Amino acid sequence: MTVIDLTLTPNRSFDRGHVRWVLGGVGLVFFLGGLRFLALGAWPILPFMALDVLLLWWAFRASYASGRGHERLVLAEDRLELLRVSAKGTERRFGFEPLWTRVQLEETPLGDVRLWLAAHGRRVSVGRFLSPGERREVGEVISAGLERYRSGRSSTSSIA
Template structure:
């Protein structure tokens, strides 16, 4: 089985684990300094609230990192194009299309200019079935993905050897 295209799409997270640790250390240190100033001025009831903002920040990053575990895999082989969607909240979903009839639609306008249900994703359609992929990618990444998949689909449709001469 030949593989013409195989891409795994992950949501982008700009802050890695090391950066997160540094950020949290700075936030905790600043909160300790601020809490010390409040205690020194006799406003000790403010101290628990200094811990609440650290907890809220930690929870927000925890949710963000958990959602980063989702991904989409798009694979074009000799016989089918399959889309596999993995999300941490829901069971795996899988779609399969015959590559010959597959249509790729992608609106290359900027995110602020687009309208409609396909805005923000690459739509793969065939025989009344369609699925959007790459909704979490940036507009440039979506465009590059759509062009790469289109190139792979054209390579799949190209005959593997020249036809026999007639006559």
């Protein structure tokens, strides 16, 4: 029986189609501005304008590459498992005993929220790439799932 099955992914501001539109629009504006500079005899500005468009493309590409990372949290059977996949595809697994695991939310003085899973003196952060509000929501979902697991476990267990 699976109690929790969450996949957390980083937010991206644009989908790939919108990025093409932005790059095309910026490129067009720079091209038209470049023609004006060329007509004025200020041709040395053109390589810098091309470099700006190239750097903007690189920034979007790097953003989407970092967005391939994700986390998957599964509470099933007698195990809570966090699978963290980096943007490069390397996996790291963290296992917890659900009866002893606690969800900890830490508020920083600047208003940020950090979400942790803690058990037996070990803490692992969850959803570092999420916004503070999203981390609060995920923390509530995990806490509710752990409570459901514990209540279902205590009602079906028997002493022999």
